[in-house]
Amino acid sequence: MLLVLTTMLVMISIAAFSLVANEARLASREEDRQLAFEVAEAGVEYYRWHLAHVPDDFVNDVGQHEYHNAFGELIGYYDITVVPPTAGSTVVTINSTGWSEDRPSLKRTVSVKLGIPSFATYAVVANDFMRFGEGTEVFGPIHSNGGIRFDGVAHNVVSSAKETFKDPDTHQTEDGVYTTQADENAVFLAGKQFPVPSVDFNGITTDLAAMKTKATTGGVYLGPSGADGYHITLKTDGTMDIKKVTALAQCRYRSFFWWFDLSNEIWSIDTEAAFTYQSASSLGVPIPENGIIFAEDDVWVDGQIDGKKLTIVAAEEPLTTGNANIIVNNDLLYTSYDGSDVIGLIAQNDFNIGFYSEDDLRIDAAIIAQKGRIGRPYYPPRTSSAWSPAGCNNYINRQQVTTYGSLATNKRYGFAYTDGTGYTTRNLTFDPELTFGPPPSFPTTGQYTILSWQEL
Secondary structure, eight states, X not given: OHHHHHHHHHHHHHHHHHHHHHHHHHHHHXXXXXXXXXXXXXXXXXXXXHHHHOTTOOSTTOEEEEEEOTTSOEEEEEEEEEXXXXXXXXXXXXXXXXXXXXXXXXXXXXXXXXXXXXXXXXXXEESSOEEEXXXXXXXXXXXXXXXXXXXSEESSOEEESOSEEEOTTTOOEEESEEOOSSOGGGTBTTOEEOSXXXXXXXXXXXXXHHHXXXXXXXXXXXXXXXXXXXXXXXXXXXEEEEEEEEEEOOOEEEETTXXXXXXXXXXXXXXXXXXXXXXXXXXXEEOOTTOEEEESSOEEEEEEOSSOEEEEEEOOSSTTTOOOOEEEOSOEEOSOOSSSOEEEXXXXXXXXXXXXXXXXXXXXXXXXXXXXXXXXXXXXXXXXGGEESTTGGGGSEEEEEEEEEEEEESSOOBSBOTTSOEEEEEEEEEOGGGSSSOSTXXXXXXXXXXXXXXXX
């Protein structure tokens, strides 16, 4: 009996010991597995830190790294691979594989997609007070570093960096975002936010310098024209016509006994003369692979693209003080609206809709006026007899302007005025494809944010 009991006790003890040992092994394995996961995440966080300091560097600091604990002890390794953004995108993929020092065969891999927002993140972003009058309908986020008076219809969030501000039109102190309409809910369909962090317009100068370099090395670079600027017409066959602007149409108005000549204003319509571009015809110039067209002069642009992504820059040296403008008088269009067609327009000073603009104008583009404003200049109403040539006053009032993309303006924007001149209807539609798929080399704002996370 004693022998049987002893044997049973030994067998139970061996089984218990085996169970405990197995549980210990499983616990140790699970601990190493969890550590491998944490080390892999540490690799992702390390590369996020790297990109925060050098946003365009996707080559350095990849590969295998040691991972130490708070006491400086080596406890694991992570191996980083990076998939850079494709052309016209800011989305980067980071893959990090981690393992512990004690169990190198047990590895776990984390894949994270990061995107850095561009200035095209907003339907409208401004560095100044903004007033959106009745008749304005905006699809997409709106932000101003100043205050906002919004009396139209906003289908997305309207935000301001100001908690309160003094409205320059009414001289009254208002909330950062406000409306004069009776039913606020019918104006701000997605709400309003203030104060929020401001958006930096000054850093765009650095981006202009980088784009000039890219234009001279793999894009299209146009030096000072020696005339009034350049006229670029985009075409659906993947080419563009580039012409010098050698004359501006004249239009002037009389006030009492004095005539005010508008012919020297840069928004006037032009007559063009072809010129030689890089020892070839200026007609049918291929849109460059890197999509960068940089002109050291004023630029008129119109036409249509099909399956192309490009950025047109008008900027004069010195870049910090130059005053080049971009003018659109005729439709500028995409063929497809799925993100395959993208146009960026960056004016060092103003982006203007010209005097001789179409009555129903559409502009498909992400637009930046770095130091100036986006809008249509003010043309005062006068009787027909006060204008020369006759019929010139027919362009004072326009019917409808539609923008599809985004607007970034340093100074107060405006396509219409309180006396009824300008465009009666303004439709500002945000292109959501631009948020993380902006035009080539388009200026960014903020830091990389996580778009997706998964364990492979």
